Amino acid sequence: MTPTPTTDEWGIDASWLDALDQEHEVAPATIERLREVIGRPPADLEDRAPIVARPGDALEVDEADVVCEDGSVRPIDGELPPDFPLGYHWLHTPEGRRRRLIVSPGRCWLPDERAWGWAVQLYAARSRDSWGIGELADLRSIRRMAAEQGAGFLLINPLHAVAPTPGQEASPYLPATRRFRNPLYLRVSEVPGADAVDLEEDAGRALSEGPLIDRDAIWARKREVLMRIFFAHGGGEAFARWREEQGPTLQDWATWAAIVEEHGGDWHTWPEELRRPESPELATYVEQHGAVVAFHAWLQWALDLQLTAATGDMTVIQDLPIGFAGGGADAWAWQDALAEGVSVGAPPDAFNSQGQDWGSPPLIPWRLRDADYEPFIQSIRATMAGAGGLRIDHVMGLFRLWWVPSEGSAADGAYVRYPSEDLLDIVALESHRARALVVGEDLGTVEEGVRDAMAEHGILSYRLLWFEDDDPAQWPAEAMAAVTTHDLPTVAGLWTGKDVEEQREHGTGSDEELERGRTSLLEHLPGLEEGASVEEAVVRAHELLARAPSTLLSATLDDAVGEVRRPNMPGTTDRPNWSLPLPVPVEDLAAHPLLQKVAGALAAGVGRPA
Template structure:
């Protein structure tokens, strides 16, 4: 690492939110290099390349901050004082142009929203700011809800075209709500992907987070499909779809997203030739008007990518600018393709909305929990259309820590906090508004990114990065505002290393956290499994996630054998096995002492795998967690993780169907009829994790498992600031 920042560079960095050090652990501080800090400042439009430039930039920034009346965006939590307004000089006159239209000469009783505030001080200075008026917090979930976690592509029915789709999602929610009493179904990000050969299968590096991917469409559910003129061609398409489905379900082939999209694109282009009826046409026109410039940009990028390839930085120079005259001309020339991609966005949005409606009609209090990826692909539609908001030459990642000594580079360009603030967080607001339009809840991947992100300069290793801060108050206010408008919940993925104060700030605003059983230990004490009454209440509690071994794999130790076969272990396999056995034994011992599992401990034979998985979920019921999630593959004993971090071509990430313990793919219809899945879900209907018959533990043994001291219990040991699936 190069030299540390000097005093003036450190002062300049602090004034722009660039951190010159970080703490990978409470007892250790690491200083960022001067080069990393300088590169981060350059990405924010600040020249710090020479000592003279640093002094000039420092003087300019101090003068700017000293003279301005208001920051670019001001947050006012309803019911609390607004500190930036209280700090204005006495006699300052305020006026507001509200989001709803009217202008007011007072800030009293402002409606919720993002308004335009003007301040005029007695000395003649004026200032303007975006004023975010947000409710103080999101309401807590009404009662406890349990539900299913699933990667949608992995859930194939007998009607799927080679991968799970929105029709399958609707069926799953209707069944889970009505037959199982489930309150929600959580899915992976359904954002639009960057096309390629092959397409990156990861749902966490999308082309656009604003618009969903039409690959998820159930083609037969599009009304116009039934009116395609050529019956023979329609039958041919369905026959080809059946072959794609059978390849996965009957022949053991991997999910081929590209083949699925090739077939669906062919079908949807035929569908697009069918004229819309008057009502459908009116609905489509409304969608175009609502989405506006953002949809036009997205559809234009899709059309241009078909002609010039998906890497927009290699397009003809003029087309790299979404606002150029040449781009406008190309849009007109490609109008039919632009309209096609606009219509596909509408169709997908329509089916997403229908899936959420089906969930609510099935009695789900939450419905579908959608997933917001932490960023977008640098060559995708969002990065092209919103270039002014992204930090050029930077990538999001994570610094080195105990779990990854080399750090991480996720290849995702970060938003510029200064440009977000200057716009009143416009792209962030519109993104959230679109997602909340069909989400009963939204999971925020790597929610710590609302506070800070590790910026890695292009061409440098992750060790040469620096943290850049965002206005977390504004990011949270916009999030709470949009979620409250939609009546939706928010779940933050806060696993891993989290800086002090973050979880507390999220909890204060009603944002739930994420707790995974295997990481919930007394990290500040003896490291033993955390007793259920010491878990935090404001969270979604689960046994595993898509980035972790299934519960069956962890209980049997098969996750260690998989990593050994792939050469991913960093120490002898015997050590890994021993640690896994001890870890599992500690948890099973606790489950036994709590009376949730029979046949474990004291030298006796272990209970069956199915009984142990049920006991794990009985334990989750004993916690105060407001939401409890069941990884759907756990219901049939699936051994394989959907994603194995640290692999690319060594493992088929994001391409596996749900399978049983033998690896045989299991359809949605078979899942619905599975006695094993039904028995697991029945556990969640038991009152507070009722003890298994004849296994009640004495009170002193339960206390010995870990007493309640009121601590948060929100540990995490899956890697520092790790972004799921990147």
């Protein structure tokens, strides 16, 4: 019998199971430390915390009036009627209590037909007009190429914003916010008002001449030109109207970004009077720095326009990171809901014997409820907006997260439980409203019950050729199937041995461990002779993938052009992770012979009955 972890009233599991079903006890000191960090919720939390329900559900309140989103008032008596409207409402009890009532359909929106598509690291997809980095205009070009090939979707890396300072964060998975986008992705020449200033485009395009993506140089160049455009044009009435519609959420982001330019990217180091969004002194700061605040709001407007143009009518699946930077805008805005002195990570496993520390502060579960789930709702909604799809990185984090105390190593952590049923129902509501499909990245150690809950809520699972032992033909239909991810070897890197060479160079394992790992992955490419070419290996991998009956089939552009280097090599600090451009310009992708063969293989797979 598989042992079941015991969860205490703080939501902390006293033990955990590894990938081999071996049980490990959590140190008592770790449990005591996490209890201190979590604290006890107020006695009346259950009387005011949000209720998440579905039409027809029985409720824990007998009689109440519900003020719906549209302003109408509906009385309820112990349960929600089957025709109760979906959405975010307010429940008022006769005793005078007011609680948020979130009514969800319980299942995410799903497309009627299967599709194949490209996974794109957008920063890497440079064109000849790019200023050093793949831009939203390049995403538009890739979308048009994909549509002509018969693809149904694109999957892109997180586009979320980082601190607007030198020392730009390279990892898309450690953003300053999960609600706003990174202006590095703007095509400067397409920003409203760009025709009124000298863009010095040759200097911008010269940023693409280097072998790596130099975000610091790109931001310095783009910021200078974008600021000139802003002061010359300002966005006019269209921007003013959009800014007003976004309300205080946008204002908070723009304020944080303006302060960052003066006081640095970590709000903990700012002057005391600026460290809280509700500080009275903050209004004075905004008044004195109104132009810079407006500039950062204007950048988001320009990004909104360009993303809409880039996605068109194709589903673009945007990626939601598991967390955000502890000194960033979301941490500043929601600091009262965050755990101090701990970060999110992963326990030791077969791929990392020391465990992992991802550096993001976790939300305290009861404080998330006390905030009416607003930090979660805003992040889901903003990442899903305008594109038709969402990939939730480390979807297991909706159920539990590995908390790492700052005093210890990643191996010294413990799992803390989250209100997963509520969170999944919120995802389903946002998916339903946006008509956006949802994929959950459920790779690695997945505890029992997670995939059942995902299936119940209409969240697609994730299946990788490198990880699955079954024939792809036996994979589930309710999934997105792929060969690899940004953290794993490309087909060319694996087949040629170049990936192992690079791992050896960066000391990610012993020779024996690395060769054993490569051999185990090569077993997932049956039917290839030892002397086969890279092209034959890539095509074979995607022919195997095409056997899967999964709803979505995804191929990376890296594989499709025979790139040997993976975008990111976990555990390395001296490698230019997230900074490697594709070796083929965007304009030349459609004519690339290998890319055409990969597209053909996946199109044939989707065309076969599931």
